Amino acid sequence: MSAIELIDADPIVVARRREIIEGLSALVDADALIADEDGRRAFDTDAFTAYRRMPLAVVLPSTTKQVSDVLAFCHERGIRLIPRGAGTSLCGGALPAEDAVVVGVSKMNQVLDVNYADRTARVQTGITNLGISGAVAHDRFFYAPDPSSQLACTLAGNLGMNSGGAHCLKYGVTSNNVLGMTIVLMSGEVIEIGGPELDSPGYDFLGMMIGSEGQFGIATEATVRILKMAEGARPMMLGFNSAEKAGACVAAIIGEGIVPVAIEYMDRPAIKVCEEYAKAGYPLDVEAMLIVEVEGAEREIEHLIARITEIVSAFEPQVVRASTSEAESAAIWKGRKAAFSAVGRIADYLCMDGTIPISTLPQVLQGISEICDRHGLQVANIFHAGDGNLHPLILYNANEDGGLEKAEACGAEILKLCVEVGGCLTGEHGVGIEKRDLMTVQFTPVDIDQQLRLRDVFDPTWLLNPGKVFPLETKAAA
C-alpha cells in the first residue's frame, strides 16, 4: 500500500491488448516488442521503486520513423504512452500504467556526428549521458550536465527532466547545453528544432520541450554543446562545526567573485555514510563539509585554492584540505557521487530535491531536522550549495507498516518548507508522480493553467505520460 494515487487503467484498452500488440508488431522488429510478462516486468517501475505498474506492452524502436509509427498508431486508437530513457527517474517520471505502451529509446544510442569547430555533437537520445562525454573524451571534450546517474541515464531522460548535476553551477543544466532536437509528437508528426546554430527562429520550442517530463513529445535525436575540458581540476574539502558557517562561507566565496565549478555540501550523517562506503578520507568530526572544485592550468588552480583558503579562514574551518593527487580527487568525488548508493546500503530512503535561496540554508536545515524528528525519521543532507539545490535523504524502513507513507509525509513537509522560504519543489529531478500533488503549494490555479495550455498545444490528447506533473483532478485548461 502506498500513498500516491495512480491513474486507473482504461478497461476497454486493456481488453484490446492482444489486438494492440498485433498492431505494434507490424511496426517494429520482432525483438523490439516486449509483450511477455517477465519481459514487461523489467519496465514496471523506475528509480522511484515504491510504485510499480505492469505496462500493456513495451516497444524499443530503432529509428525516428518507428517511433513516429508507434505514436501515430497509439494516437489513432487513444492509447496512452509512456516515454522511457533508462528508467532512472527518482520521482516516478517513467512509471507505466496497465493500459499504456512504454516506448523506450535505449536502442537509439549512436553518436551521429561530432563537430569540434562548432562544438556540437549530434546524437541519438538513447545514448547515456556519460556516453556522450565518452565519445569525445579522447579529444579532451565533454558534455557538461552530470547527473549522479550519468553512467546509466539517457540523454532522452535528461531532456525530459532538464537534468542538472554537481557541475551545473558553472556549466548550466540540460536546457543550457542543447541546441537542436528531433521530436516526435503524439500524433506521429516529426518536428525538427534548431541545429548547430546558437539559437532557433521564432518561439523557443527547444526551451519548452526540455523539462516537459515526456508530456510534449519524444526526442529521438539532439544536437548538444560539447566543451573543451579544463586543463586540470582539483577539489578541496572544507570542514566546519556548523551549517551556518558552511553556508556563510559559500556566500563569501561567491561574493568575492569566484564561481567554482562545483560547491557540494554534506552534513554529518551524509559524510559518515559516504566515508564508510567510499573511503574518500572525509573528516568525520565536522558538522558540515564542502567540496569546492576549481579548474584551470596548474598555476591557476594553485592561485584559486590560495584565494579560497584565505576566504575560508574567516569561518573557523576545522579542515581545509586540497586534493594532492588524481587518486585523491577521484575518491573525493566518488564519495559524493555514490551518496545515494551509500545511503541505500543502510536503509531505504526517499531523496528530496527542493531548491532554496542559499541564505536560508541554516534555517532550512534546522527546519528539516525538526520535521524529521517529529516523524521519528533520520535524514542525511546533501546539497549543491552553489545553486541552492538541496537533497535531503529521508531514511525509512519499507518493511515497516506505513513506513513509506510516513517518509512521504515527511518529504512533503520539507518541500513545503523549501517553497515557503522562497524556493521550489524540485531543482533537477522533476515532478513526476512524487511531487504532483504539491504543485498547488508553489503555483496558483492561474499559474497552473498557463502550463496546461502549453501541454494542450503539444499534446491535446493528453495521452503522453499521463498522471504525472499535475494533480490528478487537473483538467485541460479552457
Add this chain to the structure above:
Amino acid sequence: MSQLQTPHDEDQVRQVITKVREAGASLETRGGGTKAEVGRPAQHAATLSTLGLRGITLYEPSELVISARAGTPLSTIETELAKHNQQLAFEPVNFGRAAKAARLGEPEDEATIGGIVATNASGSRRVFAGAARDHVLGLRAVNGRGEIFKTGGRVMKNVTGYDLCKAMSGTWGTLSVLTEVTLKVLPQAEETATLLIANLPDEMANEVLCSAMTLPYEVSGAVHLQRPGASRLIAESDASDDLSGLDGSAITALRIENVSSSVAYRMEQLVQRFSAFGEVTTLDTRASLAFWRAMKEFRFATRASSASARSQSAEDRALWRISTAPSAGHRVVRMISEFMNVEATYDWSGGLIWLEVPETSDAGAADIRRVVATIGGHATLIRATPAVRAAVEVFQPLESGLMRLSRGLKSAYDPDAVLNPGRMYADV
C-alpha cells in the same frame, strides 16, 4: 482609451489588456522602444508601455539573483550590479542605435530589462555564457486573456513544472506582457584582455574564431569585423587611441576574462597560438572594456537614420541578423555577396552575422533566405523601411509544424490577438 497607456502595476496592465480585448482591438506593447521598428509594421488601437513599471525588487549578490519590474532601464540594473562587481553574463545588446533613429534633439531610447528578455537580446559573451533566456530564473506576466501569472522563481535550479520562462522569453511581446523578471547574475571578471589580429580574410578569421573556442581558455568573445565595421567601431569607441594602429584594417578579436593571473597565462597561450595568422595586438582591461562595450552598442553598424531622411538617402542600408553554424559564417557571407554588396560583422565565433546590405525593395530577402536555407540557419531583418518590412517576412519563416505550434501558442495565451499581433508572423 488614449493612445499611450503607461500602467504602474500589473493590475493596471491587466485592465488595459482586458479593455482592449473587450473592444476587439489590439495593442502595441513596448518597453523602451529601442526595437520598436523591428518586425512587421502593424496598426494598433493603442500602445502599452511598461515604462511605468520600474524598480529593482530584489537583489541578493551572494545568491547571484536580481529581480526588477519590466520597465526598469537596463542601465539602472547594470549600474546597480556593477556596485557589487556583478553583471548580466549574457551581455545584453542595445539595438537602439542600429535599429532606430533618435528623433531630432531627443536622446536615444533606452532599453529596458523586460525588452531584453522579451527579445532574448544577447551579446558577444553569449558564445561562452549563454543567452538571455538561459539566465531567466522567473517571470511575472499578463497574458492576452488578462490573466496575471508567474513562472519559475528566484532560485538557480528549478524544474518545477514546464519551463514557461523560456516559452515567454524572445516572444517579442506577442504572448504576454512581462511585468517583472528575475535573472541570474554573475561576478564581473577581475581582469579582461583582448587579442586582436589585423586584416584576416573572412575565411581565415572564421577559422581562428572557431579554433579559439576549442581551447580550454574560456574565450568569452570571438568576433570578426570587416574593414568598414571595424573603422566605425574604432571611430566611435572609447578605445579609439588604443585601436588607432588598426584603423583601415579588418579586426579579429578574442576576449579572455578571469582573475588576473589566469588572464595573463591565457593571453600568453593565445598569442603563441595565433600570432602566425597575422599581426597581433593586445588590449588591457580598460581598452578591452571599451572595445566590447562598443560591440554591445552596435558601434560597428551604420547609424539608423529617421524614416524621412532614409527615403532621400542612397546611403542607407538594411541590417540583417543571421544565425548559422559558427564554422559556416564566412560561407554564408561569401554566397550572399555574390548577389549584393555586403558589409559583415561576425559575432559568436562566426555563428551570428550582422549583415548590412543595400536597401532594395526586398532588402535582399529572397537571396539571403535562399543562401541561409542552403547552408542552414535563419535570418531576421532588423532594420529596413516600413515598406520593405511590410513586403517581406521580417522573421525567418518557419517549417509548417513549428508554424502550426506557434499559432497554437498564440491562441493559447492570446486567443483574441490583442498583443502585438502580426509583429513576428502574419497570424501570430
